[in-house]
Amino acid sequence: MTLLSPGRLWLLVLLPVLVAVYVLLQRRRRAYAVRFTNLALLSQVAPRHPGWRRHVAAGLFLVMVALMIVGFARPAGSVKVPRDRATIMVAVDVSLSMMAKDVPPSRVEAAKAAAKKFIGELPARFNVGVVSFAGNANLIAPPSADRQAALASIDQLVLAKRTAIGEAVFTCLQAVRTFDAQASQDPPPAHIVLLSDGDNTTGRSVQEAVDASRAAHVPVSTIAFGTPYGTVDIEGETTGVSVNKETLRALAESTDGKAYEAQSLGQLTEVYSHIGSSLGFKIEHRDISARFLGIALLFALAAAGTSLAWFSRLP
Structure with missing residues (x-):
């Protein structure tokens, strides 16, 4: 009280x-x-x-x-009130390091399965958009109540070089700002859920993404996905791809989001479930x-x- x-x-x-x-x-x-x-x-x-x-x-x-x-x-x-016009942006890392098989069958396939389950279980009142990012970020499913479009976009994810975490955040924010006719003046309450296993290697910096998110009052929750023992074979050479937890944690904490870690499909599914339950309502004082x-x-x-x-x- x-x-x-x-x-x-x-x-x-x-x-x-x-x-x-x-x-x-x-x-x-x-x-x-x-x-x-x-x-x-x-x-x-x-x-x-x-x-x-x-x-x-x-x-x-x-x-x-x-x-x-x-x-x-x-x-x-304090009472829990459903969030009107709430928009959830799901950003999925599709850099080549997501080929690692330390999370069976691979990081990217486990990420797809967990993301689809998360989207499918969100309350119907939520609008969901999907962004994929590697060397650049692409809006592959604009935010809407159409769950099938969002799920289909997850199935079409294709791996590419480099990791643009900052660009992923900017692309999500742009999608929120153009959600509907009134979004530019009255943007919907939004939350970005970003899954990645690496560091920002190209595009705008994470700090620029933090500044933009804070200015838009959109928190970013991050999921550091993978184990310290992941490896990938690129052009015949085996390369270690450990998870950069610090970058993702700094992004989440600096934007009032939550930082999570997951090393298996089961843990990733549990993380998504926790995020979904926490985003369904906002707290108001009556x-x-x-x-x-x-x-x-x-x-x-x-x-x-x-x-x-x-x-x-x-x-």
Whole structure:
């Protein structure tokens, strides 16, 4: 819970003042009572009973006041709200290092299978776009609600040389900015999910991509995919292709996204599942002051009821 107008809580300082005034009045009442020397009158002015019951109505009244003050400060609860016009951009690395078979049957085939499962399980209200990137980045499926187009684009991925991570982010951002007629002025809430196993080797830098993503308020979640033992055969030469986790983690953390690592198809599928559940909603704070005012009303009724029942008067 949070407070939308926390400055109003200063009114709570009135509570100890009320308590002090109440205690002072009780002492004055007792002092006034002992001034009577006639015991018969004393028993009428300061009877021993109801004793503690005298303070119940006052206590309930103070609780009521405290609840009303908290309600006046506009408490708000966190609620999950579906993201309207939400757009998810899936960027898949198709550089030659994705041929590595350390993740069977190969990194690229495992990536295809996991990406297709992720897209297929996203809520229908999401728009999904797909970008492939190697030496440059290409929008192979513009963001839309057409799942079949997105899935078909995954099947058409073709490997190529070099890795342009920065260009992939810029291509995703451009797709978001041109999503619909109002996107240029009111872009949809968007999130980029980028899977790669390497470093940025061509095109615009990762830092430029970070700056552009932050300016557009579009987080980038990254998945570092593969093991440290991957190798590929290029032109008869075997080359090691370990995963550059640091670059991908820096991209994610600098754009308020999440950085994940996966070394198998099972782990990759689990990562995609976690991303999908976290993107389905946004958190909003909604005013719940009516709850506090309602409870305060119950305490007010309790204070009035006890006072009427025991003393035949309102507090």
